[in-house]
Amino acid sequence: MNRMIDRLLLLLFCSMALLTKNVNEYSSVYILVAITLVAIDFYFESERVSLILFILSIIGSVFLPDAFFCLPLIIYGLFGGRYRWLSLLALIPFFVHLPDYSTWAFAMPALFLLSAYLSLSTAASEKRIRDNNALRDLNAEKQLELEQANQELMERKDFEVHAATLEERNRIARELHDSIGHVLTSALLQTGALIATCTDDKMKQPLTDLKGSLTDGMNQVRSSIHDLHEESEDLYASVQAIIRNFSFCPVKLLYNLDTVPDRPIRNTFIAVIKESLSNIARHSDATEAIVSIREHPALYQLSVRDNGSVIGGSVGDLEKSRGMGLLGIEKRVEILKGNVVFRKQGGFEIFISVPKEQT
CATH class of the missing domain: 3.30.565.10 (Histidine kinase-like ATPase, C-terminal domain)
Structure with missing residues (x-):
């Protein structure tokens, strides 16, 4: 958009310079040709295209003095590339037709300087915008990477806590099996031995009831250990x-x-x-x-x-x-x-x- 505004401004000044020198039936043709060349340059945005258009304009200005007044408009696209120093070729038609130019034509160097300034400043502005966009994209990418890393860290932390909880459950299940399970098993065996050796009929029934209670307790402990062990297998x-x-x-x-x-x-x-x-x-x-x-x-x-x-x-x-x-x-x-x-x-x-x- 800035380049379009620059070209419109240069078109205005170049038209004023041309019309000040001489107004004839070809003046509008020069302006239309200049607009066409600028449109081609604007469409392709290529250094080679800008160079070709500039050379054609130089040749035309040598044979057509009035075409020189449109050169600042054409040369605008050349200043943004590596061929900017070839813009000095514009001095050739200027000195060739210098005797034919009016006093206003001596303001043309100012138009060339204006064209160079607008082209270079716009290029610098576009570069700053590109750099800012690249920096913003880089910051957004780094922010996204940080968020992903933080998310992975949180997930890893949750997983480690979960794994530690499961390991603790597994340890408790093993300890219950090794301690309480063995104690209850020993108590059951001793109770069974007492029942087998007991000669007092009055004591056999309480011992049998005790064995049943121990058996129920043993089964409940086994069930709890089994459930706890299953929960630890996530x-x-x-x-x-x-x-x-x-x-x-x-x-x-x-x-x-x-x-x-x-x-x-x-x-x-x-x-x-x-x-x-x-x-x-x-x-x-x-x-x-x-x-x-x-x-x-x-x-x-x-x-x-x-x-x-x-x-x-x-x-x-x-x-x-x-x-x-x-x-x-x-x-x-x-x-x-x-x-x-x-x-x-x-x-x-x-x-x-x-x-x-x-x-």
């Missing part, structure tokens, strides 16, 4: 650990579960993810993989896909080339009464769906 933490230890290519995890799947489902998903990532490392040239675990009202879904090429031209060839791995996945999913699909579209995908209720 699917998300296990998958994160698998992905973190996988170095063949970046792996993105999409995890969206509101409930905790049963242990058989968790174990199957973990085994499938391990096998899938192992297959990617051994049989694919993938540069990225995505593990997606989602929950629906009646089922869980697992998808592991990559963007690499695989061995063979079909899924059947793929199964032959990858051996028993895919067959093992099919067997595991079949036990859970689920479905598994192997797809080859822009990579390879293992898609599994299993029902929530295992009957």
Whole structure:
């Protein structure tokens, strides 16, 4: 926009200079030709085009004295490039036709200086705008990187806290099993021995009741330890650990579960993810993989896909080339009464769906 305003201003002054010298039937033609050349220069925005137009204008000014008055307008596009020093060629038509010019023509050097000033100042302004935009984009990019790094740090912190909590639950479950479990087992054995050796019929019934209470307590402790141990086996933490230890290519995890799947489902998903990532490392040239675990009202879904090429031209060839791995996945999913699909579209995908209720 600034360059258009500059050219309009130069057009005004050049027209005044031309009309002051001489007004004839060709004056408007010179102005229209100058406008056409400027439009061509403005459209292409090329240094070579500006140079060609300038040379044509110099040649025309040598043979047509009035064309010289339009040179400041043409030379504007030349000052912004590496050919700016060729603008001194404008002195040739000036001195060739100097005797024919009016006194007003001696103001033409001022128009050339104005053209140079406007071109260079506009170029500097555009450079400042570009630099400011580049700096703003760089700041925005750095800000985005900082936000992403902060988000990753927060997620890692949450994961470490979650992993520490699960580890603590696992430790408590082990201690309960090693301490209380052994004490109750010993008490049950001793009570059973007392019942076997007791000759007093009046004491046998209380001892039998005591053994029943100890048995109930033992079962409750076992159930609590079992539940606590299951809670310590977190699917998300296990998958994160698998992905973190996988170095063949970046792996993105999409995890969206509101409930905790049963242990058989968790174990199957973990085994499938391990096998899938192992297959990617051994049989694919993938540069990225995505593990997606989602929950629906009646089922869980697992998808592991990559963007690499695989061995063979079909899924059947793929199964032959990858051996028993895919067959093992099919067997595991079949036990859970689920479905598994192997797809080859822009990579390879293992898609599994299993029902929530295992009957």
